[in-house]
Amino acid sequence: MDRNADPLIEVENVSKWFDMSQGVVDRLMGKDPNPVKAVDDVSFTINEGDIMGIAGESGCGKTTLGKLLVQLHEPTSGSIRFDGNDITDMSNEEEQEFRKRVQMIFQDPFESLNPRMTVFQSVVEPLRINDMYGGYNERRERVIEVLNEVGLSPAEAYLNEFPKELSGGELQRVAIARALVVNPDFVVCDEPVSMLDVSIRAGVLNLMKELQDEYGLTYVFISHDLSLIRYMCDRTAIMYLGDLIEQGPTDDVVMDPKHPYTEALFDAVPEVDPESKRHRANVTGEVPNPRNPPSGCRFHPRCSKIIPPENWTGDQPAFRRVFKFKREVVTEQLDPEDLGIGPGTPPDRAADELLEHGLALELPEEHKSEGETGTTIEWRQLDIPQDAEQTLRETARRVVEGDYDAARELLDGEFQTICAQEHPDLRTAGDQITACHLYEGDHQKTRRARSNADD
Numbered sequence: 193m194d195r196n197a198d199p200l201i202e203v204e205n206v207s208k209w210f211d212m213s214q215g216v217v218d219r220l221m222g223k224d225p226n227p228v229k230a231v232d233d234v235s236f237t238i239n240e241g242d243i244m245g246i247a248g249e250s251g252c253g254k255t256t257l258g259k260l261l262v263q264l265h266e267p268t269s270g271s272i273r274f275d276g277n278d279i280t281d282m283s284n285e286e287e288q289e290f291r292k293r294v295q296m297i298f299q300d301p302f303e304s305l306n307p308r309m310t311v312f313q314s315v316v317e318p319l320r321i322n323d324m325y326g327g328y329n330e331r332r333e334r335v336i337e338v339l340n341e342v343g344l345s346p347a348e349a350y351l352n353e354f355p356k357e358l359s360g361g362e363l364q365r366v367a368i369a370r371a372l373v374v375n376p377d378f379v380v381c382d383e384p385v386s387m388l389d390v391s392i393r394a395g396v397l398n399l400m401k402e403l404q405d406e407y408g409l410t411y412v413f414i415s416h417d418l419s420l421i422r423y424m425c426d427r428t429a430i431m432y433l434g435d436l437i438e439q440g441p442t443d444d445v446v447m448d449p450k451h452p453y454t455e456a457l458f459d460a461v462p463e464v465d466p467e468s469k470r471h472r473a474n475v476t477g478e479v480p481n482p483r484n485p486p487s488g489c490r491f492h493p494r495c496s497k498i499i500p501p502e503n504w505t506g507d508q509p510a511f512r513r514v515f516k517f518k519r520e521v522v523t524e525q526l527d528p529e530d531l532g533i534g535p536g537t538p539p540d541r542a543a544d545e546l547l548e549h550g551l552a553l554e555l556p557e558e559h560k561s562e563g564e565t566g567t568t569i570e571w572r573q574l575d576i577p578q579d580a581e582q583t584l585r586e587t588a589r590r591v592v593e594g595d596y597d598a599a600r601e602l603l604d605g606e607f608q609t610i611c612a613q614e615h616p617d618l619r620t621a622g623d624q625i626t627a628c629h630l631y632e633g634d635h636q637k638t639r640r641a642r643s644n645a646d647d
């Protein structure tokens with residue numbers, strides 16, 4: 193990575209929303225008119241010669257962002273500049289030039305290569321389309337050269353092969369050759385080795401590194417495999433539900449993640465640094481529906497470091513559980529019947545049992561603190577202030593009675609958190625940029641929330 197390099201890609205406030213409604217009839221039929229916000233207001237820069245990693249759970253928008261960068265998708269809003277030119281506003285000539293300079297390699301070479309074309313036909317096609325390398329002989333020579341470069345040698349032996357005659361690793365090398373044959377400057381690689389046998393992945397990745405030097409390439413690597421990201425990438429961007437929530441030099445993002453989601457992601461990769469003594473966060477629950485993302489910080493319902501309100505006098509872990517209880521009541525997910533709390537149970541005991549379930553978190557074994565067994569907790573041991581406890585008990589009674597409206601009314605205005613109220617801006621934190629309320633506003637509160645969460 194050259195810190196003085198010029199920016200090659202500049203992404204500014206880019207969004208890609210997929211509007212799935214089919215029109216008036218769908219809306220009348222009650223079909224969900226909300227668009228999927230696959231990428232939402234994302235900004236970053238990639239310098240010449242960088243390898244930028246994009247990581248995150250499935251469905252968070254990585255592929256959509258990759259396709260935006262090579263103009264396989266038009267942004268819904270925002271701008272993308274490539275080498276100083278806005279790629280959403282190119283003349284035909286500029287677009288032709290752009291198509292030569294940027295390429296994308298996909299996850300599945302079986303899908304990305306035409307099964308009816310020989311290796312020669314697949315690799316020569318971009319030269320024909322772009323009218324490069326003169327006539328047949330020059331093009332054949334170029335195809336042979338690039339096949340040798342990607343390790344398919346002797347190249348002549350591969351020219352007349354069809355995809356079904358090749359292994360996965362050979363096929364991905366053909367796909368790489370097809371991308372590089374036009375001498376591009378920028379290549380987006382979307383999970384380029386995830387379909388390959390584990391034993392050959394390193395070989396393909398090392399080849400891609402060598403080719404970067406040879407071609408002077410700038411790469412984007414999209415992957416959910418964080419060890420790969422760490423091995424390949426100078427810089428890393430983490431996405432969550434269409435949001436870019438953290439970016440920075442890969443080593444900093446891995447060793448000192450700022451966003452609780454990044455921390456949780458790396459938590460799931462024990463081999464990244466088995467010696468690390470840093471506190472590891474934890475994450476619970478599923479990724480929410482991207483059509484209807486949570487308010488404020490999209491990660492807040494799963495966040496272990498959710499920030500308590502100013503007036504909360506208990507500790508942060510207790511607030512986390514209380515907030516989870518509130519969400520489950522408000523969304524009517526907490527059903528006494530489902531929990532085996534029968535109608536004959538005395539009201540106080542029923543409310544107690546409901547609180548016990550509602551305040552429980554399904555934590556991985558290593559994240560349970562002392563006294564926590566199974567997935568439930570003796571909730572009276574939590575550091576919940578008395579007035580909050582009273583509200584919780586009252587609420588639980590209403591839920592047991594089946595009166596969710598009254599329960600919601602009791603919770604209305606209670607247990608607020610900035611994380612649910614305001615979408616965090618990107619802020620500088622160490623060498624990274626991150627979108628998390630822990631890094632803005634009142635430092636006193638920030639410190640308290642962090643130290644409580646680290647307990």
Ligand SMILES: Nc1ncnc2c1ncn2[C@@H]1O[C@H](COP(=O)(O)OP(=O)(O)OP(=O)(O)O)[C@@H](O)[C@H]1O
Binds near residue numbers: 210248254256482
């Ligand atoms: N063409 C499309 N039309 C409608 N929705 C789409 C389209 N492409 C992607 N999406 C939706 O956008 C969201 C982001 O998808 P995307 O494929 O970019 O995520 P991803 O992080 O690459 O996931 P994965 O790792 O599973 O490939 C998903 O909810 C997906 O269903």
